[in-house]
Amino acid sequence: MxxxxxxxxxxxxxxxxxxxxxxxxxxxxxxxxxxxxxxxxxxxxxxxxxxxxxxxxxxxxxxxxxxxxxxNKEITDKKSTEDYDLFIIGSGGAAFSAAIKAIEYGAKVAMVERGIIGGTCVNVGCVPSKTLLRAGEINNLAKQNPFNGLNTSAGIVNLEALVEQKNELVMQLRSEKYVNLIDEYGFKMFKGEAKFIDENTVEVNSEKITSKYFLIATGASPSIPYIPGLKEVDYLTSTSLLELKQLPKSLIVIGSGYIGMELGQLFHNLGTEVTLIQRSERVLKNYDLEISEAVEKALTEQGINVIKGVTYESIDQDGDTKKVRVTVNGQEKVIEAEQLLIATGRKPNTNYLQLSEANVKVGSRGEVLIDEYARTSNTKIYAAGDVTMAPQFVYVAAYQGGIVADNAIGGLNRKLNLESVPGVTFTNPSIATVGLTEEQAKQNGFDVKTSVLPLDAVPRALVNRETTGVFKLVADAKTLKVLGVHIVAENAGEVIYAATLAVKFGLTIDDLRESLAPYLTMAEGLKLAALTFDKDVSKLSCCAG
CATH class of the missing domain: 3.30.70.100 (Alpha-Beta Plaits)
Incomplete structure (x- = not known):
């Protein structure tokens, strides 16, 4: 090479x-x-x-x-008996990242897609949901704002027009970031469903195709739980909800993870009465308690009904009205709404692949099991993205896809490193996190020291007049190395990148204290939270941080 x-x-x-x-x-x-x-x-x-x-x-x-x-000399100089050097199943972020890098190595690459090119993010995930979330935020601010002397109002929401504009953006980005790149990089695209027929061969539209290496990048889709009566009800998923043409008067959301929260708040901001229902006793149960409490407070202050600790008894439909029967604190309750959204997580798309024919092992949820090099139990077959149940972010999928190309085609032995992956939930206030929670740090054997800074101690939040939220830092008590950062605040997603660098490169609390933070930015909260380890920031002058 x-x-x-x-x-x-x-x-x-x-x-x-x-x-x-x-x-x-x-x-x-x-x-x-x-x-x-x-x-x-x-x-x-x-x-x-x-x-x-x-x-x-x-x-x-x-x-x-x-x-x-x-x-790669072996690829460019040695004739192969296989049809391709890398055959990719799926066409999302992981697939295109791997394809582009493999082409740059000189590989002969092909890809197959059974649905729409581009995968989840651009078609039914990040792009469509975030543009509509922005529309909802603007509508909500027009209806009510925190400033005296401003008279704003919002008219009737034309959901069909919003969805049409959203679809135009999706088509534009799908073309620019995916479809047009096929000819740009010169790899073969098959349209159809691929299934393995042995360890070295897939079948697409009755055509048998061999390859030196394969990449499974088929993503995930909404997971539907078993609740008596649900199959007989007209329910929505995160995909179909974003195609509604009329705004429902009321919406029940079963599940209050990041998908349920984002889409529930979206429709609340557009004017729908929203109820979030969940089995757990607290929202975002895998997050630190302070984060969960701040998020629940924000949602309830906005007028979203949050019902926790439920047992689902049954669901039925009377005309257009959906009825969810639950037990809460030993009492039965019926919640009714015009529409019902199921947002209880996602499942890997592996059922149709016939992975057993290729000796590829899967986990209990159907996810493709991979090692630290992204290889499956068949060393000729790799997997990347949501199909592996890695953190469900397109940037993680793209990162994994690049690792696959480096290892399978470039001959490297790069290991996956997902220790400092930032995550953002695009509610308002947004939720951003990176690194270890306090509980995780203790489980990993750290002597933990934490700092919790309420958002009303951050000047940017005060001038915005939006003070529900929190900054939390988790550090090693011995070295003061930053282990985790967790934020509930406006623009938390913009702040978390700086926190990611702190976690990734082992910065300490002192490093954050001694760095200059621009006044009246939300990022200043990082420094104020660092100062809170041994100071009362309420006793400091406005820009003494």
């Missing part, structure tokens, strides 16, 4: 000769070192691990800043 390594420390032609000599002794060929470009390119035999080259360069007191495989 052809490798390019960026090197710091080469200052002259003698350094170039030194690097060339080092690599030549390892068996590298066609070596081109340049101190002006600060890099070296060379052909590395497949029998030599790239880490050996890294070590040799490092031992010669040069610093490696980046390594890139620019050509």
């Amino acid at each position: 052809r490798v390019r390594i960026e090197i710091r420390g080469m200052t002259c032609t003698s350094c170039e000769g030194h690097i060339q000599s080092i690599l030549k002794n390892l068996g590298a060929q066609n070596i081109d070192a340049s101190y002006l470009k600060n890099n070296v390119e060379f052909q590395l035999p497949s029998t030599i691990d790239i880490e050996i080259a890294h070590k040799a360069i490092h031992d010669a007191n040069y610093e490696i800043s980046h390594t890139e495989i620019i050509q």
